[in-house]
Amino acid sequence: MPDSLPLFDWPEMLPGWVWLVGAGPGDPGLLTLHGLNALRQADTIVHDALIDARLLDWVAPGAERIAMGKRGGVASPTQAEISARLVGLARAGRRVLRLKGGDPFVFGRGGEEAQALARAGVPFRIVPGISAGIGGLAHAGIPVTHASVNQAVTFVTGHDTEGLAPRLDWGAIARGSPVIVIYMGMRNLAEIAGRLIAAGRDPAEPVAIVASATMPGERVLETTLGTCAAEAEAAGIAAPAIVCVGQAVKLRQALDWQRLVAGRPLRDTDPLGTGEA
Numbered sequence: 259m260p261d262s263l264p265l266f267d268w269p270e271m272l273p274g275w276v277w278l279v280g281a282g283p284g285d286p287g288l289l290t291l292h293g294l295n296a297l298r299q300a301d302t303i304v305h306d307a308l309i310d311a312r313l314l315d316w317v318a319p320g321a322e323r324i325a326m327g328k329r330g331g332v333a334s335p336t337q338a339e340i341s342a343r344l345v346g347l348a349r350a351g352r353r354v355l356r357l358k359g360g361d362p363f364v365f366g367r368g369g370e371e372a373q374a375l376a377r378a379g380v381p382f383r384i385v386p387g388i389s390a391g392i393g394g395l396a397h398a399g400i401p402v403t404h405a406s407v408n409q410a411v412t413f414v415t416g417h418d419t420e421g422l423a424p425r426l427d428w429g430a431i432a433r434g435s436p437v438i439v440i441y442m443g444m445r446n447l448a449e450i451a452g453r454l455i456a457a458g459r460d461p462a463e464p465v466a467i468v469a470s471a472t473m474p475g476e477r478v479l480e481t482t483l484g485t486c487a488a489e490a491e492a493a494g495i496a497a498p499a500i501v502c503v504g505q506a507v508k509l510r511q512a513l514d515w516q517r518l519v520a521g522r523p524l525r526d527t528d529p530l531g532t533g534e535a
């Protein structure tokens with residue numbers, strides 16, 4: 259690690275170990291210091307499809323980079339193949355960094371990979387990361403909790419191996435969670451929105467879709483539950499994208515700090531009309 263940060267006992271990455279590291283949503287500045295420490299020491303980096311290329315500029319000279327991630331619609335390795343590769347590299351005595359987008363344990367199959375290492379007797383370390391559904395939204399000026407709006411937030415996946423997450427009780431989520439954050443939601447957005455409305459959510463309820471959050475091509479679409487699928491399609495909003503449903507989305511009018519960076523005024527400092535400080 260940098261000499262300018264000498265006060266911490268940085269862990270050493272030993273041969274034969276796998277470190278499962280969350281890379282954060284994209285912006286290299288949102289990687290943790292433990293993540294940077296891992297990037298500097300690893301001789302083998304096995305990374306996801308979603309990893310921002312700028313992060314990979316930080317790997318140690320001569321380190322091997324292996325792109326291995328699952329990507330919807332594109333031929334990609336199976337989870338078993340990825341796990342077997344990690345086990346094989348560790349057994350060959352490599353210092354393996356498994357770099358995954360966001361947090362490795364949030365809709366990232368990190369649990370499965372760590373379990374495969376555990377079963378194989380390969381030692382590992384887990385380094386959490388900033389998840390897109392929290393940090394990506396914060397970067398876009400949307401707080402996932404806000405005292406006057408919600409005391410609960412639900413994180414859901416918009417699809418799994420069986421399609422539109424069939425085991426989810428969308429009605430219960432619609433009734434119980436003032437703010438709903440949907441990962442991998444673009445493919446089934448019309449159906450998800452339809453289910454939430456059918457369960458009583460207002461079609462006029464604010465929705466934000468944040469695509470490529472914290473990356474150079476970040477785009478934010480502010481829309482409504484009733485129109486989000488059509489508007490996203492018309493605007494050409496593409497994955498990776500996070501969908502946030504709820505009144506918290508309105509706060510972006512006050513909290514979109516990127517306007518300040520660009521020298522533009524905030525749109526409204528009290529968008530909820532609560533007058534609170």
Ligand code: SAH
Pocket residue numbers: 283284308358359360361362363364365366388389390391394440441442443468469470471472473497498499500501
């Ligand atoms: N482990 C990751 C999530 C992996 S699932 C995390 O904690 O963030 C992949 C989904 O995450 C994408 O379909 C998208 O919904 C979301 N996602 C990941 N990175 C994103 C980004 N930079 N911008 C918007 N959404 C992102």
